[in-house]
Amino acid sequence: MSKKNDPTQLAEALAVLTDRILNGDDISPEEAQELGAAAQTLQRLKAVITAEPDPAFAIRTRNLAMAALPKAKAGISERLQEVISRLIGDEDFRRNFFAAPEKTLHQAGFQLSPAEIAALKEMEPENLEEWISDLDERISKSGWL
């Protein structure tokens, strides 16, 4: 099989070219032509994907994010933290939860108090993080634990 049709050899050649492009090496048109359209696509993607954030934006966002960092949530139960963790990280679980909260919690083996379930049901999928950040306050107000 010629190099032109062998996927493994083409993949190796593209990997070498990628390393060189990311190292800032100059690539001659002849070298790029060997890999044809793949090399061209790679170069165009590299130009878009390696953008750097503006320093002023970076500082502004750092300050905003640090200000949003809540205090430790010592008042939240382990089991509730586990459910929240699943909601953040597991898309299927999150989708099923918002469709049928009690059934999903039961199927996943979570045993929460009625108050905890009620609080979870108040949240909206788009505002998950905001809901979590206010959880301490909800808990202290409701006196759940």
Add this chain to the structure above:
Amino acid sequence: MWTPEHETQLIERAQQGDQAAFGELYDHYLTKVYRRVYALVPESDVEDVTQEIFISVARSLSSFRGGSKFSTWLYRIVKRRVADYYRKGERQVEQVEIEKADHVAGANPFGDKADELLLRQAMRALPESHREIILLRLAEGLPFQDVADRLGIKLGAAKVRFYRAITACQEQIIQLEPGVTF
């Protein structure tokens, strides 16, 4: 030097409200997150979406339990925020931007602006496994061996997947812009 142990310590301290620890995590991940967003969202909204992501991370960090890598957890938030962005209807705005950019670019289908928009559309249309390997190699700058380790595959398989991902991206561009020739 950034090690998994150091990262774990920072996360634990940040979960206790330690702003300096969170700041260090932020500095380490900002460019990686920014590039991921830049690859998928119109340039005019990249900063807003990136900012929302880091505020979300700060607010929900206490729910991170270490069951997966922190980067995996973080990139799930990135993915969800980008999905939210398109669910809210900005996609139509981007289509208008493409049309405007095409108009400005004129005979050159690869005017810078039009090209960026086209590439973002192509990236979004890729299967997750293809998009992820492009982001790991190009956005994060991980060497191929580290990309392979991160994905749990062999080095040769990572290179083949990367090649297929680039080829698939090129095919998406052709589908989106039938007149484009390479």
